[in-house]
Amino acid sequence: MKKKLISTLLCVSMVATMLVGCGGNDEAADDGNAGTETEAEEGDDTEAEEGDDTEAADDGGSASAEGGKVYYLNFKPESDDIWQQIAAEYTEATGTEVKVVTAASGQYEATLTSEIVKEDAPTLFQVNGPIGYQNWKDYCMDLKDTDFYSWLLDKSLAIEGEDGGVYGIPYVVEGYGIIYNQAIMDKYFATEGAKAASMEEINNFAKLKEVVEDMTAKKAELEIDGVFASTSLLPGEDWRWQTHLANLPVYYELKDSNATDLAELEFKYAENYKNVFDLYINNSCSEPGTLTTMDVTSSMAEFALGQVAMVQNGNWGWSQINGVDGNTVAEGDVKFLPIYTGVTGEENQGLCVGAENFFCVNSKASEADQAATVAFLEWLYSSPEGKAHVTNDLGFIAPFNTFEDSDKPTDPLAQEVLRYMEDSSKTSVSWNFTIFPSQAFKDDFGFALGDYCNGSKTWEEVVETVKTRWAEEKAATATAE
Amino acid sequence: MQKTLKKYFLVFILPTLLAFAMAFIIPFILGVYLSFCEFTTVDNGKFNGISNYINAFSSGSGFLSSLGFTVKFVIVAIVSINILAFGLALLLTKKIKGTNVFRTVFFMPNLIGGIVLGYTWQQMLNAVLLQHGTNLLAKSTFGYWGLILLMNWQMIGYMMIIYIAGLQNVPTDLLEAARIDGATGTQTLFKVTIPMVMPSITICTFLTLSNSFKLYDQNLALTAGAPSHQTEMVALNIVNTFYGRTGYSGVGQAKAVVFFILVAGVGLLQLLFTRKREVDQ
Numbered sequence: 001m002k003k004k005l006i007s008t009l010l011c012v013s014m015v016a017t018m019l020v021g022c023g024g025n026d027e028a029a030d031d032g033n034a035g036t037e038t039e040a041e042e043g044d045d046t047e048a049e050e051g052d053d054t055e056a057a058d059d060g061g062s063a064s065a066e067g068g069k070v071y072y073l074n075f076k077p078e079s080d081d082i083w084q085q086i087a088a089e090y091t092e093a094t095g096t097e098v099k100v101v102t103a104a105s106g107q108y109e110a111t112l113t114s115e116i117v118k119e120d121a122p123t124l125f126q127v128n129g130p131i132g133y134q135n136w137k138d139y140c141m142d143l144k145d146t147d148f149y150s151w152l153l154d155k156s157l158a159i160e161g162e163d164g165g166v167y168g169i170p171y172v173v174e175g176y177g178i179i180y181n182q183a184i185m186d187k188y189f190a191t192e193g194a195k196a197a198s199m200e201e202i203n204n205f206a207k208l209k210e211v212v213e214d215m216t217a218k219k220a221e222l223e224i225d226g227v228f229a230s231t232s233l234l235p236g237e238d239w240r241w242q243t244h245l246a247n248l249p250v251y252y253e254l255k256d257s258n259a260t261d262l263a264e265l266e267f268k269y270a271e272n273y274k275n276v277f278d279l280y281i282n283n284s285c286s287e288p289g290t291l292t293t294m295d296v297t298s299s300m301a302e303f304a305l306g307q308v309a310m311v312q313n314g315n316w317g318w319s320q321i322n323g324v325d326g327n328t329v330a331e332g333d334v335k336f337l338p339i340y341t342g343v344t345g346e347e348n349q350g351l352c353v354g355a356e357n358f359f360c361v362n363s364k365a366s367e368a369d370q371a372a373t374v375a376f377l378e379w380l381y382s383s384p385e386g387k388a389h390v391t392n393d394l395g396f397i398a399p400f401n402t403f404e405d406s407d408k409p410t411d412p413l414a415q416e417v418l419r420y421m422e423d424s425s426k427t428s429v430s431w432n433f434t435i436f437p438s439q440a441f442k443d444d445f446g447f448a449l450g451d452y453c454n455g456s457k458t459w460e461e462v463v464e465t466v467k468t469r470w471a472e473e474k475a476a477t478a479t480a481e
Numbered sequence: 482m483q484k485t486l487k488k489y490f491l492v493f494i495l496p497t498l499l500a501f502a503m504a505f506i507i508p509f510i511l512g513v514y515l516s517f518c519e520f521t522t523v524d525n526g527k528f529n530g531i532s533n534y535i536n537a538f539s540s541g542s543g544f545l546s547s548l549g550f551t552v553k554f555v556i557v558a559i560v561s562i563n564i565l566a567f568g569l570a571l572l573l574t575k576k577i578k579g580t581n582v583f584r585t586v587f588f589m590p591n592l593i594g595g596i597v598l599g600y601t602w603q604q605m606l607n608a609v610l611l612q613h614g615t616n617l618l619a620k621s622t623f624g625y626w627g628l629i630l631l632m633n634w635q636m637i638g639y640m641m642i643i644y645i646a647g648l649q650n651v652p653t654d655l656l657e658a659a660r661i662d663g664a665t666g667t668q669t670l671f672k673v674t675i676p677m678v679m680p681s682i683t684i685c686t687f688l689t690l691s692n693s694f695k696l697y698d699q700n701l702a703l704t705a706g707a708p709s710h711q712t713e714m715v716a717l718n719i720v721n722t723f724y725g726r727t728g729y730s731g732v733g734q735a736k737a738v739v740f741f742i743l744v745a746g747v748g749l750l751q752l753l754f755t756r757k758r759e760v761d762q
Contacts, residue, residue, distance in 0.1 A: 109724055117522045135727045138525055235618075235705035292618035292707065293607045438726030447709040454619035456708060465709075472541050477727050 068372025073112055073122040074102040075357065078319065082393045086386075090379060096372050106236065112136075116362070123365040123373040127168055128356050129434030133159045134477075140167035141363035141370060148377050151400040157355055168358030171381075172396040175336070175353040175417035175428075176244055176314030179321075182333035184309040187222055188215050199335070205272075205342035209279055215309065216283045222309070226285030229299035229311035231277075233453060237295040238446035240312055241277065246445065246466075247352055247433045248341055249273045254432055261435050263478075265470040270463045272341035280312070281453055288453040304329055312339065315413035319395070322411075336416040338426075350420045354431025355399065437473035444469045516734040526731075533735035537722075543710050544736055547718035551694060554625065554714065558632050558693040563685055566637045570644030571670075584645070588638035595635075599702020602631045617704065624704040624712035631699055636692065640685045647681030648674070676760050683755040690751055694744045715740050 070090075074083050080102040087098035101122070103111035108126075115122055116139060127133050133140065142165035143149050149166050152158060159168030180199070188211075189197055195210045202208050215227045231241065249269035254260065256268075281288045285308050296313075297320070303311040304324035311317075315336075321329060338349050361373050380386035382402045390396050391409045397417060398407075408418060420426055436442060448465040451457035457465075511523060516533055518526030537544055569587060573580045590598070606617050606627050617623050651674055659669045675682075697716035700706075706713030706721070713721070719740065723733030 113522055117524050131727055135521055138521065235707050287614070289614055289619065290611055290616055293603075293611070293616050440721065440725035443721070443725070444709065447707055450618060451708050454616070454708065456619065473726060476536075476541070476729070 068096065068123075068366070068368035068370070068375075070096060070098040070124060070369070070373045070376045071120065071122045072098065072100045072124040072376075073108075073115060073126075074100055075108050075126050077102055077105050079394055082389065085393075086380065086389050089385065089389075090376060093385075094375075094379070096376065098376060109135075116364075121362060121365065123362045123369045124377070125360055125362065126171075127159070127358050127360055129168075129358065130159055131434065131436070131438070131477075133161075133168055133358070133360075136360065137161065137167065139360070139362055139364060141361040142166060143169055143361060143374070146374050146378070148374060148381065151381065151402050153399050153401055157399060159358055168360050170355030170357065170399055171359050172357055172394075173353060173355050173399045173417075174314050174316060174397065175351040175420065176312070177339050177351040177420075178310050178312050178337040179303065179317060179413065180310045180335055180337050181303065181306065181308075181329055182335055183330065184222060184224060184306070188218070188309075191218055191221060199337065202337065203340070203347045205275055205340040205346065208337075208340050209275075212279055212283050212310075223306075224285075224309055225302070225307045227283040227309050228280045228285075229302040229308045230284055230286040230294040231280045231291050231453070232294040232296050232299050233291045233446065233450040234293060234295050235443070235446065235450075238449065239442070240296065241449055242442045242445035243433045243436065244314070244352065245273065245277065245312065245339065246436070247431060248339060248343075248429065250432045250436075251352075251429050252343055263471070263474050265467055267463055267467050267470075269341070269343065270459075270466070272343055274459055275342045276339060277449070284308070289455070291453045292450040300324070310337075315397075315411070315417050316395075318411045318413040331412050334412045334416075336413065336420065338420070338429075348425060348427055350423065350426030350428040351417060352431060353417060353421060353428040354434075356431060356434060437470060437477055441469050441473040512734060513738055516731060516738045518734075519728060519731045521730065529731065533731040534739070536729075536732045537735045537739065542722060542732065542736075543713065543718055544715070544722075544739075547710070547713045547715050550625075550712065551696075551714045554628060554632075554696075555690065555693040557629055558636075559686060559689045561629065562633055562636045562640060562689045563682070565633060566640035566685065567644050569637065569641045570648055573641070574645055574648045584642070587641055590635050590637075591639045593635070595696075595698025596702045598631060598635055599699045602627060602634075603703050606630075618707040621708055621711035624707070627703055628696075628700065628712070631703060632693060632696070635699075636689060640689065643681050643685055643688075644678065647678035651677040676758070679755065679759040683752065683759065686751060686755060687748060691744060691748055694747070 070087075072083065072087070074080060080100070083100040083102070087100045090096065090098050101111075101115070112122070112125055116125070125136075125139075127136050127140075140161075142161070144164075144166040149155075149158065149169055152169060157170045157173075158166050161167050182199075185199060188194055193214075195214045196202055196207060202211055212227045215222060215224075219226065232238065233241070249267060249272060250262075250265065252269050252272075253266060254262065281291065284291075285302055286294060299311055300313065300317055300320040301324050302308045304321045304327040306328040318334065321327065321334065322331075336351055338346075338351055340346050340349065343349075359377065361370055363370075365373070380390060381398060381400050387398075387403060387407050390398050391403070391407050395409045395411055395414060397409060397414055409415070421428060445466055448457055448462045452459060452462050515523065515526050517528060517530065519529045519533075520526035536542060573583055573587075577583075593601075603617060606623070610616050610619075610623065615623075617627055655673055655677070656669060659673050664672065695716055696714055697720070700712070700714045700717050701720075704712045706717055710718075715736075719733050719736045722736060723730050
């Protein structure tokens with residue numbers, strides 16, 4: 001009899017642990033997916049109770065920031081620590097619970113897709129422009145009446161819906177161009193028969209090409225392996241070419257036709273793209289045939305170690321350059337040069353400056369949570385403590401009028417971006433890759449460039465691929481809507 | 482005893498049933514439903530008939546070409562893995578010194594995750610190919626044979642263990658009788674041993690078949706489909722469709738359903754075919 005009792009008990013406990021195990025697994029799986037997860041509220045009993053109370057009050061109908069919670073799904077893994085710190089600080093200051101979860105690199109869309117259907121869904125997330133907004137429009141709230149939007153300096157940067165509402169607000173402005181090492185350039189200018197005497201003379205493609213090719217000829221003397229860092233074309237590591245560099249021909253084509261979007265890309269600046277792309281691959285520290293094995297991190301390391309003089313990337317690359325062990329590049333020597341491609345009148349061209357990270361507030365969250373989320377954003381972008389985090393810790397160039405000159409980031413590349421933006425003789429190139437039809441298009445462009453470097457595609461075939469894939473993808477995404 | 486077991490039947494089956502329902506049946510039904518919808522997340526699907534299935538088979542979607550590549554891969558992988566694994570099992574059931582060490586060593590690659598294996602092999606193959614001025618992503622044949630190599634390296638050990646278990650179960654009196662009757666080594670192998678290990682062959686071909694068909698991690702890490710989708714297998718194609726462009730998650734879902742039916746069908750056929758050849762001892 002006793003035996004039976006024991007076995008029944010065992011059975012029950014087994015079932016219980018199984019069920020608990022299932023629940024636990026779910027959490028663990030989330031962690032795996034979402035990278036790191038820390039709740040700002042460290043399970044403080046009294047506070048948790050308070051939270052419950054106010055929530056109960058909210059059910060009574062009052063909609064305010066009181067009692068609302070913020071859940072931010074962060075896009076950049078490298079800034080996870082900073083966001084956790086901001087969340088903890090905000091909770092301490094205001095009592096609002098802020099949870100920050102960071103998606104693993106390249107997994108943002110996948111993480112968002114699974115997180116947003118949960119009961120405890122992100123209240124704050126980001127999209128990457130009009131194309132990303134199309135995917136998430138059912139979940140984006142109109143932010144037109146918020147102070148946060150009113151502070152935005154350039155209202156045209158925000159994502160507007162068909163109904164005129166504002167559904168995405170850019171929270172950081174970034175710039176990219178050719179990063180160069182002043183020390184190596186100075187060394188070159190001092191050599192005999194140098195094609196230029198200072199960087200100021202390099203203001204168009206012809207001059208750039210002349211200097212770069214001369215530098216390649218003198219690379220032993222300059223103690224470099226090549227002028228440009230490797231043109232990384234490993235799948236998934238090719239965004240500097242199929243997105244950023246590709247922005248330039250698209251920018252000029254849009255400018256010529258005075259359009260904001262194109263159903264078909266003529267790619268009439270293909271030759272210009274080829275100019276600079278060929279220059280990159282033929283004057284690099286790596287042979288063209290090896291480029292499909294290279295990733296971005298190694299390109300940035302080549303630059304940081306002083307093996308090359310130039311690399312194309314954006315101001316976010318500073319942390320990467322700075323973080324390389326044995327980094328030989330002095331902070332004062334890291335500068336930006338615009339990407340010249342041989343277009344007439346490019347002497348006045350500046351860096352490519354724009355935004356592709358837009359905050360969206362979840363329209364399906366409760367009103368209290370939405371209010372709390374907006375309040376959190378407004379605190380972050382207007383209070384002294386919040387702004388200090390934005391500029392110093394996150395290193396953002398914030399496009400809002402709440403930021404004074406003293407609130408600007410101090411890292412060398414961000415300062416260079418600001419210098420070009422403030423220089424009235426230069427025209428910044430806007431980021432038009434937000435209208436690129438799809439990830440599939442970009443991937444195929446990257447594949448084609450890889451094939452070109454490996455010699456299995458001619459340039460004409462690359463151009464053909466870009467044109468047909470653009471048209472196909474534009475058509476496909478248009479009918480799918 | 483029987484009665485008691487029957488009484489507790491539900492208690493014993495319930496946890497597994499619940500887990501199976503949560504992790505498999507419910508997602509599967511939801512997945513089939515979503516393949517007829519346009520959706521961003523699992524709860525905002527809008528029904529749009531069979532247009533996802535039409536798009537899945539349209540020429541630009543790459544589904545058929547990736548299927549072709551997968552079939553080519555699967556055939557070679559099944560044959561090579563099983564022959565090599567069987568050969569190793571035969572060797573390691575002979576009385577050689579250190580068989581246990583060898584068995585462990587051959588089994589070990591199976592314990593490494595697919596992504597890690599993919600990147601490791603990418604580095605190794607590139608190290609060789611770069612010596613010859615080319616690289617893994619330059620030609621689709623490199624990627625193809627790279628995948629075959631990788632898959633063999635990973636799966637052979639596991640299949641070998643199954644074959645060893647089968648070989649050890651071949652009754653020694655049968656082998657002895659064959660020897661006394663004057664059968665040669667080859668005759669014994671084909672007329673006695675192989676028919677006796679048919680159950681192992683069934684399991685091994687099924688495992689290699691389904692694993693090769695569904696291969697994703699290794700494919701993603703090794704080539705990610707380069708050059709130009711030529712080494713893209715079906716699973717990778719589905720994921721790329723799902724996330725590749727706005728509004729195409731439904732098409733990815735439709736491809737996944739088609740893929741499921743295909744793999745299940747081929748798997749069942751293979752089981753029927755090899756089962757028929759199994760003999761009772």
